Amino acid sequence: MHKEDNTMLVSDVMLDFAISTGLTDPDRAPRRYLWTDAFAVCNFVELYRRSQDESWLELARQLVDQVHRVLGRHRVDAEASGWLSGLDEQEGELHPTVAGLRIGKPLAERLPDEPSDERLEWDRDGQYYHYLTKWMHALSCMTRVTGDVTYLRWGMELARAAHRAFRYAATPDGAPALHWKMSIDLKRPLVRSAGLHDPLDGLVACSEMRSLAGDFAVDGLPDLGEEIGELASMCRGKSLATDDPLGIGGLLCDADWMELLVIKGDFQHLRLFRQVLDDALASLEGAGDTFLELPARYRLAFRELGLSIGLRGAANLARLAVEFQEDHDPDLLFELTPRIEALTRHLALAPRIERFWRGERDKGSEHWKEHRDINMVMLATSLAPGEFLQAG
Template sequence: MREFAERTGVIGHAPPQRYLWTDAFAVCNFLALGETECAERLVEQVHAILGRHRADDTRSGWIGGMDALTAIEHPTRGGLRIGKPLEERAPDALLDAELEWERDGQYFHYLTRWMHALDQFSRNTGHADAGRWARELAQTAHRAFTYAPAPGAPLRMYWKMRIDLSAPLVTAMGQHDPLDGLITTLQLRAHRPAARVGHGPDLDVELREMAAIVAGTNLLSDDPLGIGGLLVDAYRLAQLLRVRPGDNPLLGLVTGAAANGLTRYLATQPFARPLENRLAFRELGLAIGLQAVTRLWTVLERDAASLDAQPTLRRALDQLVAQVPLARAITDTWCDVERSNDPQWRAHEDINAVMLATALVPSGYIELGESTSSGSSSQL
C-alpha cells in the first residue's frame, strides 16, 4: 500500500493519478493499516480530481457546476468520474464496445464503492462530513442512473453515464448494481453520527425504489468478482440487521446466489488455466468475498435456531464455508506473481496490488463500525 501511495501520488512527489474503484479499496486498506493520514489525503485527492472535469475536456470546474466554496461543503454532489485514460465518447459517436472500457464517464457500481469508502472513513475517524458526502452521492447517483422505460413501468438502471450525468453512455443495467445500491443505502442510513446534526439526505425514496428494482433481478453470476461482491454484500447485510438475521429473505437470496454461482465457476476449473489467461483483480475479488464467509457464518450461528429453520440458507452457507480455503490459494498465487515482477501484473498493477492488500487484510473493507440503525433493514 505504501508503494501504491508513492506510485499514484498520495504521498511523495509523483503527480496524483486517481481511479475511483481502486481508490475506494485503498481508503479502506489504509484505515485497516492505521494509515489514517493516507486515507484522508486520498479522499481529498479523489474529490479534487475525479469531482472535476478532465483537463482535456472543453468543460472545466466541478462536475455539478458548483462554485469552489459550495464544492468544499458538497464535493460529491455532482458525482465522480471513473478516472479512465480516454475522454468520454462524443455524443454523436457510435459505441465501440471494446473502446468504451477505456473511456471516462460515471459507473454506478464505482460510486457505491466510494460511498462505502466514505462511510468507512467516517465510522473509523469520526469525520461526520464524510458520511454526509456519501449520502449526497447516493442521492445524486440514484437520481441519475434510475429511470422508468415507460410511464408506470418498473424502474431500471443505466450502467454508465456521461461525466456530467446528462445522458447514458451504456443503457444496459449492471446485474448487481441495484443490490449494491440497496445494501449501500441501508449502510448509510444505519450510520447517523452524533457529531453533526445535518447528516445528509434520509434516502427513504432511494431505499424503496432500489428494493423494488432488486426484486426483479437475477443475482446469479459465475464471474469471480461478482461472486465476491455478493459475499461481501451478504456479510454487510448481516451486520446491518438487528433482529434474527437468519429470517431475512434478502440475505437468503444473496447467499444462495453466491453459493450457486461459485459452484458454476469452479466447475469450469478456472485455476487450471495458464496465469496469462487469468485476471488477478477478478480472482482477488472472490478471495475478499470468501474472507467474509466465516464472518457471515459467525453472525448467523448466533441465532442457530433461526438458521436451522431455513435449510436452503443453511446448505448455501455450508457450501460456501467449504470453499473458504480458496482465498488463501488465490492470495498465495498472486503474491508469488507480484514478487516475480510479472509484466501482466504490472499492466494492472494499481488495482491488482490494492485488491491483493484487501484480500490479505480485509477488515477495513468488510467490517462495519458500530452505528445506530434506522430500523429499515429489518423490514427487507
Template sequence: MDTVEYGIAHASRLMTDFAERTGLVGSQQSPQRYLWTDAFAVCNFLGLARLTGESRYLELARHLVDQVHHVLGRYRTDDARTGWLSGLDEREGEAHPTRGGLRIGKPLPERQPEEPLDHRLEWDRDGQYFHYLTKWMHALDQVSRATGDPRFNLWARELAEVAHATFTHGPPGRRQMVWKMSTDLSRPLVPSMGQHDPLDGLITCVQLEATRVLLSGAAAGPGPRRAVEDFAAMLHTTELRTDDPLGLGGLLSDAGRVAQLGTQGAFRDGTLLESLLTAALEGLSLYSLYGERSQPASRRLAFRELGLAIGLSSIGLIQPAVDERTAQQLMSATALGSELASFWLAPEHRAVRSWTEHRDINEVMLATSLVPEGYLVLEGFGGWRADVTDSA
C-alpha cells in the same frame, strides 16, 4: 513472523508503493486517481490503521479521499469545462465535493454525443459508473465509522442522492438503471443495466442511513427512502447468479454487510441474505468446475480473482446469521480464497503482462485480500434500528 503479521507487513508494503507510485505522497504534480482502486485503497489504509495502531495510515486514508474529490470530482484537465462537476462554486464545492458525482478516471475523455458507440474503446473512456460510485460511498462511510467524523457519511449520502437521481429512470414499479453516464451526468453512455447495480444501491443506501443514525451528530442531508424503494423493486426482477469471480466476491461481500446490518434490525426477514447466499453458493459450484484456476497466470485477471478472495473473507461475518448447513457450505469454500491470494502472491505470477498492465488495481486488491478488515467490517455499531429498512 506468523500469517497475520506477514499479511499486515506485505499489505503495508503494497499500499506504501501504491501511494508513492500514484502521487498520493511525494512531489508528483499530476496524481493518478482511479475511483474503484482508490475506494479499496481507502479501506486498506483504514484496516492497516486499525491493525497496527499507526495514525499515519488514517492520515493517508483522509488524504486520499481529499485527492480523489479534487481530481475526480472536477473536470479533466483536457476538458473545455472547468471546476466541480456539480457546477458549485469553489467554496460550496469544497463543502459538498460529491454532489456532481465522481469521474471513473479512465485514460481517454468521454465519448462525445455525435460519436458512435465503440464497445471496445468505451472501456478506456471516462464518464461515471454507478458501481464505482457505490464503492466510493462505502469507502467514505467506512471513514466516518473509523473516525466518528460525520462529514464523510454526508458526502456519501449526497453522492447516493445524485447517483439515484441520474442513473435510474422509468415509471414507479418499472424503473431501470443506466450502466454508464457522462461526466456531467446529463446523458447515458451505456444504457444497459449492470447486473448487481440495484443490489449495490440498496445495501449501500441502508448502510449509509444506519451510519447517519449511529453518528447522532451527523448532518441531516438527503435521506434514502425513495432510493431504497426503487432499488428493492428492481431487485425483485434481477438475476443475482453469476460464475464471474469478481461478481461472486461482490455477492459474498454484500452478504457480509447484510449480515452485519441485520444485527441492528435491517433486512429483518432474512430474505435478502438467503438470496445472496443461494446465488453465491451456486456460482461457487460453477466456478470450481469451469473457472480459470487451471490456466497460467498470463490468461487470468488477478483483480477479478482477488475480488472473490476478498468476498470469501467475509464468511466469518456471515456465519452467525445463517443455519448450520449453510455455514458448513460456506466454510468448505474458504480454502479457495487462500488459494487465490497465494497464487497472486507468487512473484513469478506477478511478472506476467496481465498483472503489470493493471498493477495498481491488482496490488491494491491483493492488499485487501491480505487485510480485508478495513473493507469488510462495519465499525462502531450501537443499538440503532433504522426505520428506513422496513421497506428493504
C-alpha cells in the same frame, strides 16, 4: 478467520501504491481511479486499526481529498473546468460529491454525436454506478473510524445524485432500473444496459449509510429511504447468479455487509438476503476451481482477488447463527444456516488465489504489472480485509 498476519506485506504494498499513484510523491501527477481508491481507503484504515499509527489514517484522509479534487472535477482536457457540480471553489469543497465522481479512465468520454465503440468504451471516462457505491462504502468507513460525519454526508449526497441520474423507467408501467454508465455530467447514458448487481450494491451501500447515520445525532443528513425502497424493488425476483469471479466476490461481500446490518436490526429485506446466499452458492458451484490451473496469461488478478475478498467475507457469515437475536424469525435462521455452511466449504479458494498472485507480484510478471494499481490494492484487501468487510 484469517490466521496469518500479513500486516508487513500489506504495508509495503500500500506504501508502494501511495508513491506510484502520486498520493505522496509531489513529483508525480496524481493517478486516481475511483474503484481502486475506494479499496485503498479501506486498506489504509485497516492498517491504522492494526497499528494505531496515525500516519495510515492521514493517508486515508489525503486520498479522499485527492479523489474529490481530481475525480470530482472536470478532466484537464475537457472544455469545462472546475467542480462537476458547477459550484464555486468554496462550495465545491464543502460538497464535492453532489454531482457524482468520474471513473478516472484514460480516454475522454464519448461525445453525444459520436458512434458507440464497445471496445473503446472500456477505456473512456464517465461515471459508473457500481464504482460510486464502492466510494460510498469507503466514506462510511472513514466516518465509522474517525467519527467525522462529514464523510458520511458526502456519501449520502453521492447516493442521492447517483440514484437521481442513473435511475430510469425500464418498462411501460414505470418499473425502475439503473443505467450502467453515465456521462460525466450525468445527463446522458453512455451504456444503457443495466449492471447485474448494481441495484443490490446500491441497496447495501445506502442501507449501510442509513444505519451509520442512526448512530450519530446530527441534523440534516439525507434519509435515503426512497432510494432504498426503489433499489430493493429492482432486486426482487431477479437471479443474481454469475460466472464472473469478481461478480461472485461482490455477491459475497454484499452478503457479509447485509449480515452485519441484519444483526444490527438495520436491514429488513431478509428474503433478499436468503436469495443472495443462494445465488452466491450457485455461482461458486457453477464456476468451480479449474481456472486456478490456468497460466497467468489467461487470468486477471483483480477479478480473482475480488473473489478471494468475497470469500473472506463469507467466512464472517458463520457469526450469524451465533449473533442472531431471539427476536428474529427462527424459521428464517433455520433456512439460512445450511446455506452459510455450504458457502464455507469453498473458503479454501481464497488462500490459493492469494498465493498465486503473490507469486506473480514477487516475480514482477507482465500479467501482474498490466493492471498493477488495482491488483495491488485488491491483493492488500484480500490479505487484510477487516475494515473493508465492516458495515454500519
